[in-house]
Amino acid sequence: MTDVFHDELIETLPALRAFAMMLTRDRAAGEDLLQDTVVRALDKCDSFTPGTNLRAWLYTIMRNQHINGLRRRQRERLTDIDDDLLDNLDSVAANQEHSLVLKELMQAIGRLRREQREALHLVVADGLSYEEVAHICGCPVGTIRSRIARARQELEVRLTGEVLPKAPTIAAREAQSALVSGR
Numbered sequence: 001m002t003d004v005f006h007d008e009l010i011e012t013l014p015a016l017r018a019f020a021m022m023l024t025r026d027r028a029a030g031e032d033l034l035q036d037t038v039v040r041a042l043d044k045c046d047s048f049t050p051g052t053n054l055r056a057w058l059y060t061i062m063r064n065q066h067i068n069g070l071r072r073r074q075r076e077r078l079t080d081i082d083d084d085l086l087d088n089l090d091s092v093a094a095n096q097e098h099s100l101v102l103k104e105l106m107q108a109i110g111r112l113r114r115e116q117r118e119a120l121h122l123v124v125a126d127g128l129s130y131e132e133v134a135h136i137c138g139c140p141v142g143t144i145r146s147r148i149a150r151a152r153q154e155l156e157v158r159l160t161g162e163v164l165p166k167a168p169t170i171a172a173r174e175a176q177s178a179l180v181s182g183r
Helices: 003-024 027-043 054-073 083-089 096-110 114-125 130-137 141-160 170-181
Strands: none
Touching: 003 027, 003 054, 003 114, 027 054, 054 130, 096 114, 096 141, 114 130, 114 141, 130 141
16 A cells, blocks of 8 residues: 555545445444445555546445445435534534524435435535546436436425426427417
């Protein structure tokens, strides 16, 4: 293991911790996932290609570790968000209203489909490009764009309570056009 690998791994730990907490939605499980990921990365450091994106490589390891854990348990646990995590999300003390809004947002994010929540976190919270997220998730870039768009729509509906009008399909637009033109 090179010093560069070691330094970059340590530099990436806070982002990995945040990703683990987002994946597991539980402090203890997140810390376990982070530890498992670091152990796996250290064990497999010889398979890392120097000069490539270490952060994406580590995220991929963590995501695979998490999915393997879910498969072992045969179902995803649906637990509420750990209230202690909310204290760490804001660096300044928020007033009560901000805390409630943040808690509501975190709960809405927690109710998103796992794939949507994962893609949204990687792009918005970690600042990765759609291409990097697609590589991590092992799917096309268009799928990531779709997951993020749907996640944002779902969050808007859950947080505002307003149902967004659906865009008409091509067939519906053609039918409406035919009615208007009298065909």
